[in-house]
Amino acid sequence: MSKGTLFDKVWDLHTVKILPSGQTQLFIGLHLIHEVTSPQAFAMLRDRGLKVLHPERTVATVDHIVPTDNQARPFADELAxxxxxxxxxxxxDCGIRFYNIGSGKQGIVHVIAPEQGLTQPGMTIACGDSHTSTHGAFGAIAFGIGTSQVRDVLASQTLALSKLKVRKIEVNGTLAPGVYAKDVILHVIRQLGVKGGVGYAYEFAGTTFEAMSMEERMTVCNMSIEGGARCGYINPDEVTFAYLKNRDFAPKDADWDKAVAWWQSIRSDADAVYDDVATFDASDIEPTVTWGITPGQGMGVSELIPTLETLPESERAIAQEAYQYMALNPGTPIKGTKIDVCFIGSCTNGRLSDLREAAKYAEGKQVATGVKAFVVPGSERVKQEAEAEGLDRIFQQAGFEWREPGCSMCLAMNPDKLQGRQMSASSSNRNFKGRQGSSTGRTLLMSPAMVVAAAVKGEVADVRELL
Amino acid sequence: MSQIETISGRGIPLVGADIDTDRIIPARFLRSITFEGLGQQVFVDDRTQANGQHSFDLPQYQGAKILVVNGNFGCGSSREHAPQAIIKWGIQAIVGESFAEIFLGNCSANGIPCVTAAPETVKQLQTWLQENPQKAIDLDLAAMEVRWGDSSAAIYMGEGPRQMLLTGTWDTCGQLLQNRDRIESTASQLPYLAWSH
Structure with a gap:
């Protein structure tokens, strides 16, 4: 059993009670809500005559269903x-802070909470969205919950949960040019599998993560859930503190020093005990893309799509399903696969540094004929900052569309969808069958820089060749 | 809220690993402020592609209560619409090789046990259900076993969710609210509450 990790410390501090079932009643420091998974929870509260216990600890925004072209109200989609x-x-009605469209603070929930400094080390954070693991980048224990649990948090500011085990995922070394945080997490999931993390919290440690910016760390923690781990985190350090300093909700003046001291104290101890440890070498990681229908079906861009014989027995059935769905042949290169749609955005890769990096490759280039390419900033603030730097013009001159913030085609609850069998190069997080809005649409996950390379070439390309 | 100890009924096999919540209920059906109507849309894209041959469309499995699945069932999104869609179709319990965590929690919160069994047990059960769609199976959470035909096998689940089902306390909301004083005293120990809003 783990001991002395950040996870243990934060869990213990937030433990209200051990329930008769043996589960822990855990206090939730920050609750984030959005339009898709909360309406039924509010309805349940009303049915039971309950009130929101701590409305000041819940923050709302709208992201999943918002159109990214025309946001005029009422939306064309009546259901939205x-x-x-x-x-x-x-x-x-409940007195909950709400960042609506046009407030300057709206955006994907996992983009706006960090950028405003709402997300802080040592917190427990819950949201009715599986990518809540993103906030673990700050050394918070953050996880996705369902709607009944959203109800529980609204009513009691607590949840009934079983404690997770902790696996340390250590990656050491320097990433080669053209290799990004996205490639690191796709590599880890490829190695540990999409269910390898079930029952675990992932602690990402080692020099590779230490050298990453907060936005890169968010990309890593964001996809913990794709490896089965409900939460992933990185111990807070000077990079974390520098990011938080002067953010809207960050502690000020005398509180700042107190906060930093406390944040330091909740880091995993040097002699912390982990339930498991997995170690990787950064130099083994190349630009990575998925070829199949789970985020674990990844490959280096210069490799060949794995053949059945090279895969463990347990992965062969899903591989076969993937070859067929994707219409890709085992033993052939992924490079050169024709791309129809290129999407840059999402809670994984829709932040300013993602757009800057992508723009660097897009500058002076042209999107290939027949390819639809679009960029969806993660929040109104990201959009505004990107425009102030002229990134919008770089993208538009290269032939990308520049959109309004939202989740967009990552899950295609808004009008941004693949059509028919289209193949997309996407900076999002899931390549599931039908995920991007067409029941036969196909998704290749990759870094934003690799998406630009695909857009420019019209096919899967190695971004290092554009360097 | 009822105590849930044994679920008996006909079973329905659904073969395949890593069946994610986007497949269970595609995102376009989440455009609603209620969970109504999800029962008709469960697995809709898979069913369309299977052209009537999907388990959920086969006449012999209509009215089944116990779903038997393979590994990592319910991975992906946290949408409670996924268990809601399965429940509204008629499922009352799920046996599988393994489950994604958020999905399992969402099922538990709705009084739906997700129990795991050895891969060979799941395979045997799925094969038996293909041959005996009209016969009932028993899922016994007290004895922690699944019984079918002349066979039985051990099943597993976390002790927390199991106790909540056995004691009828799986709807956690009321229970959590009973500890109001402890909630506030825990909050008062958290330094960040003073500076983070």
């Missing part, structure tokens, strides 16, 4: 408009 109004009313 209804969800939007439900959230507006629920937030207003």
């Amino acid at each position: 408009e209804e969800m939007m109004q439900a959230l507006e009313n629920n937030a207003k």
Whole structure:
């Protein structure tokens, strides 16, 4: 059993009670809500005559269903408009802070909470969205919950949970040019599998993560859930503190020093005990893309799509399903695979540094004929900052569309969807069958820089050749 | 809220690893402020592609209560719409090789046991169900075994969710609210609450 890790310390501090079932009643420091998984929870509260216990500890925004082209109200999609109004009313009725479209603070929930300094080390954070693991980048224990649990947090600011084990994932060394945080996490998931993390929290440690910016760390923690781990985190350090300093909700003045001292104290101890440790070498990681229908079906861009014989027995059935769905042949290169749609955005890779890096490759280039390419900033603030730097013009001159913030085609609940069998190069997090809005659409996950390379070449390409 | 000890009924096999929540209920059906109507849409894209041959469309499995699946079932999104869709179709319990964690928690919160069994048990059970779609199986959470035909095998689940089902306390909301004083005293020990809003 783990001992002395950040996970143990934060878990213990937030433990309200051990319930008769043996589960822990855990206090939730920050609750984030959005329009898709909250309306039913508010309805359950109303049915039971319950109130929101700590409305000041919940923050709402709208991201999943918002259109990224025309955001004028009412939305063209009546169902989306209804969800939007439900959230507006629920937030207003319950006294919950709501960052609506046009507030300057709206965006993907996992982008806006960090950028405003709401996300801080040592917190427990819950949200009705599996990518809540993102916030672990700050040394918070953050995890996705379902709607009944959203109800529980609204009503009691607590959850009934079983404690997770802790696996340390250590990656050491320097990433080669053209290799990004996205490649690191795709590599880890490829090695440990999509269910390898079930029952675990992942602690990402080692010099590779230490050298990453906060935004890169968020990309890594964001995809913990794709490896089966409900939460992933990185111990807070000077990079974390520098990022937080002067953010809207960051502690100020005398509180700042107190906060930093406390944040230091919750780091995993040097002699912490882990339930498991997995170690990787950064120099083994190359630009990585997925070829199949799970995020664990990844490969280096210069490799060949794995043949059945090279895969463990337990992965062969899903590989066969993937060859067929993707119409890709084992033993052939992924490089050169024709791409129809290129999407840059999402809670994984829709932050300013992602757009800067992508723009670096897009500058002076042209999107290949027949390819639809678009960039969706993760938040209104990201959009504004990107525009102030002229990134929008670089993308548009290269032939990318420049959109309004939202989740967009990552899960295609808004009008941004693949059509038919289209193949997409996507900076998002899931390549599941049908994920991007067409029941036969196909998704290749990769870094934003690799998406630009694919857009420019019209096929899967190695971004290092554009360096 | 009822105590859940044994679930008996016909079973339905659904073969395949890593069946994610986007497949269980595609995102376009999440555009609603209720969980109504999800029962008809469960697995809709898979069913369309299977052209009537998907388990959920086969006449012999209509009315089944116990779903038998393979590994990492329910991976992906946290959407409770996924268990809701399965429940509304008629499922009351799921046996599988393994489950994604958020999905399992969502099922537990709705009084639906997700129990695991050895891969060979799951395979045997799926094969038996293909041959005996009209016969009932028993899922016994007290004895922690699944019984079918002349066979039985051990099943497993976390002790927390198991106790909640056995004692009828799987709807956690009321229970959590009973500890109001402890909630506030825990909060008062958290330094960040003073500076983070």
